[in-house]
Amino acid sequence: MHDFTPWSALAGGALIGLSASVLLLALGKVAGISGLIGGLLLPTRGDVTWRAAFITGLVVAGAAVWALSPASFGSSPRGVGFAVAAGLLVGAGTRLGNGCTSGHGVCGLSRLSVRSLAATLTFIGAGMGTVTLLRLLGAG
Amino acid sequence: MKRKSKQLLVSLVAGLMFGVGLAVSGMTQPGKVVGFLDPLGRWDASLMFVMAGAIAVHFVAYRLVARRGAPLLMPQFSLPTRRDLDIKLLAGAALFGIGWGVGGFCPGPALVSLATGAPTVLAFVVAMLVGTLVTARLDALLTQRANARRRTLVRGNAESPL
Numbered sequence: 562m563h564d565f566t567p568w569s570a571l572a573g574g575a576l577i578g579l580s581a582s583v584l585l586l587a588l589g590k591v592a593g594i595s596g597l598i599g600g601l602l603l604p605t606r607g608d609v610t611w612r613a614a615f616i617t618g619l620v621v622a623g624a625a626v627w628a629l630s631p632a633s634f635g636s637s638p639r640g641v642g643f644a645v646a647a648g649l650l651v652g653a654g655t656r657l658g659n660g661c662t663s664g665h666g667v668c669g670l671s672r673l674s675v676r677s678l679a680a681t682l683t684f685i686g687a688g689m690g691t692v693t694l695l696r697l698l699g700a701g
Numbered sequence: 702m703k704r705k706s707k708q709l710l711v712s713l714v715a716g717l718m719f720g721v722g723l724a725v726s727g728m729t730q731p732g733k734v735v736g737f738l739d740p741l742g743r744w745d746a747s748l749m750f751v752m753a754g755a756i757a758v759h760f761v762a763y764r765l766v767a768r769r770g771a772p773l774l775m776p777q778f779s780l781p782t783r784r785d786l787d788i789k790l791l792a793g794a795a796l797f798g799i800g801w802g803v804g805g806f807c808p809g810p811a812l813v814s815l816a817t818g819a820p821t822v823l824a825f826v827v828a829m830l831v832g833t834l835v836t837a838r839l840d841a842l843l844t845q846r847a848n849a850r851r852r853t854l855v856r857g858n859a860e861s862p863l
Contacts, residue, residue, distance in 0.1 A: 575755065590775075623720055633727075633729055639804070648828025653796055658793020670756055
């Protein structure tokens with residue numbers, strides 16, 4: 562199990578909030594990762610390159626952190642089969658529900674959006690239910 | 702520097718900041734995510750602080766930025782305007798939550814973790830892209846069919862003798 566790390570969580574969170582604010586101020590866009598990906602998979606003319614640049618930044622940041630501090634990463638708690646199921650659910654769910662942790666949980670809540678509040682409560686609730694159930698079934 | 706290049710540079714820098722933020726915050730450790738989603742087990746409340754930190758900054762910034770008529774490098778803001786709650790939103794959020802609990806990854810941290818080359822991360826990301834594409838196609842198809850049915854109904858009513 563992991564330890565409680567409120568300070569690094571707060572600092573990392575502030576950086577995420579700052580990034581979303583920079584994107585809003587400069588481009589007027591929401592920093593929602595699932596939406597960014599969706600716009601790359603189903604591109605609209607003139608609305609592609611900034612998304613590709615942001616996603617490139619995400620991946621390159623990951624490579625830099627991986628080189629400097631590999632302990633910042635952990636593997637998925639379950640096997641590849643579970644990872645495939647999880648990925649399909651996350652892809653489908655974020656497309657259907659118009660957003661993920663960043664778009665709804667950070668940007669939407671900051672704008673006091675009712676839709677984002679409902680979505681955030683729903684995905685945290687569903688996630689907690691799922692983890693609890695898997696633990697009780699011995700797959701946790 | 703041209704406006705387009707500035708847009709790309711700012712996007713890239715924002716993406717870098719976002720990625721470092723996710724890694725620093727602990728979101729790239731699925732074990733911590735699962736710990737957060739397990740309040741009845743050995744709960745790790747850390748991720749609540751990620752959200753608190755992000756919202757604290759963005760809540761204030763949004764209010765300051767919203768006073769402007771337009772963003773710096775684009776003609777207008779592109780912000781969601783819908784306020785209604787519908788079944789698609791809630792069902793989608795529920796599916797996403799289940800997947801988040803199973804895999805311990807949401808979209809951003811999964812992309813940031815690609816550099817690790819871990820098979821579970823690669824599998825998750827490929828499946829996520831497939832899930833997004835298939836759902837988008839299905840959604841478009843169903844919407845098209847519903848619209849076609851509506852048109853037929855309307856025409857049927859117009860031609861009815863009553």
